[in-house]
Amino acid sequence: MKLVRYGEHGTEKPGLIDSAGELRDLSSIVADIDPYTLSRESLQRLAAVDPSTLPKVSGTPRFGAPVAPVGKMICVGMNYAKHAAETGAPVPDQPVLFMKATSAIMGPNDDVVIPRGSTRTDWEVELGVVIGETARDVPLEKALSHVAGYVVVNDLSEREFQFEHGGQWVKGKSCDTFGPIGPWLVTADEVPDPQSLRLWLEVNGHRYQDSNTSDMVFGVAKLVSYISRYMTLLPGDVISTGTPAGVGLGLKPPTYLRPGDVIELGIDGLGRQRQQVHAHPADQGNAR
Template sequence: MKLLRYGAFGQEKPALLDAKGGLRDLSSVIPDLAGKTLGSASLAKLKALDPESLPLVQGSPRIGACVGDVHNFIAVGLNFADHAAETGAAIPKEPILFNKAPNCIVGPYDDVMIPKASVKTDWEVELAIVIGDGGSYIDEKDAMAAIAGFCVCNDVSEREFQAERGGQWAKGKGCPTFGPLGPWLVTPDEITEVQNLGMWLEVDGERVQNGSTKTMIFGAAYLVHYISQFMRLDAGDVITTGTPPGVGLGFKPPRFLKGGEVVTLGIDGLGTQKQNFVPFKAA
């Protein structure tokens, strides 16, 4: 299934993408794509539905983030061998973990705001995991069963805040709008091989990132297993798993977003995103 959320920010409704690309409203079945509605029992009920029996959404509504009410937005750093090489970093022996602020999550086509005083805002196409049946100390062999689905994430980053202002990476990762997710949450049964998905990102039409999940140092199942050793993973938690080469930081000289750019990105089978990068504006 391809699941999504549509409507005004903060008022999104759940929907299912039908075989013809139409949006079928799920709000009479589940209140939202969030928390326990992403558990395996709930998803099994959704899969059993006849999409034609659901109301067809009319018009072209805003598409929101494909998961709502996220409590934990966990990110993995330097998780692609070729990206580590472009930054001159050593291959990590264990996953590098940091947090993105859950309230930085926006829809896949929403504007992304350049923070005040930013000089090094950067782009990162990433595969994100959404947890379904979570828990602690999940065995790697059971990890895929704990996943509700996968989606595209743009792990927008401010590199000066991240690396030059002291403290942890979180400073440069959780600024408002720095977490576009979607357009769809794609259930694992639709993904033949999650460790062999093409990934790409363009800035103003120029292809800057071309990669594949096959160069991930730590795969999706291992990450779910590993992270669950340190925290309980709950339904609806998001893990964004690292980026392939081609980020602005890796260019010589480095290239960063100043505002006015259009960034487009996608992953095989998971859809595409498109964001206008704009100056910061308080909500």
């Protein structure tokens, strides 16, 4: 299934995308695409519903993040060897973890706002993993059974904040609008191998990132198992699994987002995002 949340910010409704690509309303079945909806039993009940019996949604409504609320968003750094190389970092021998504030999360096509005073806002296409069953110190062989589904994530980053404002990556990752998720959550049964997904990102039509999740240093199962040793993963939590090479930081010379830019990104089978980049209100009118 492809599960969505559609409508204006703060009043999104649950829906699904049927086999013909039509948006269907799920409000009569579930209250929201929330942690309760992501349980194995709940997803099985939804899968048994005939989509043709659900109301079609007309027009082209806004999509919000496809799960809410997200309890925590855990991100993985340097999880593609070529990305580590382009940033001058060694390939880690254990997953590098950091958090992104959930206040950064937004819909897949909402506007990105460059933070006040920023000159180094960067892009990062990533595979997101949505937890459906509580995971607490789970063994590797059982890790994927705790996954409800997968999403596209743009892990936007401000590199000065990340590396030069006291050494805390979370500062460069958590600005408002820095967490587009969606357009939909594809349930795990439709993604038999999360390590064989092509992912890509373009800015103004130029393709900067083009890779495959097979190139991850640590795969999804390893990440779920590893992270669950250090913290309990709860339904609705999101793991953003790292970005491949091609970020602005690694280009020569480095290239960063500017007002007016258009970011497009996607993962095969999981949909695509499109964001327009805007200046922070305090910086509007300033030359950049």
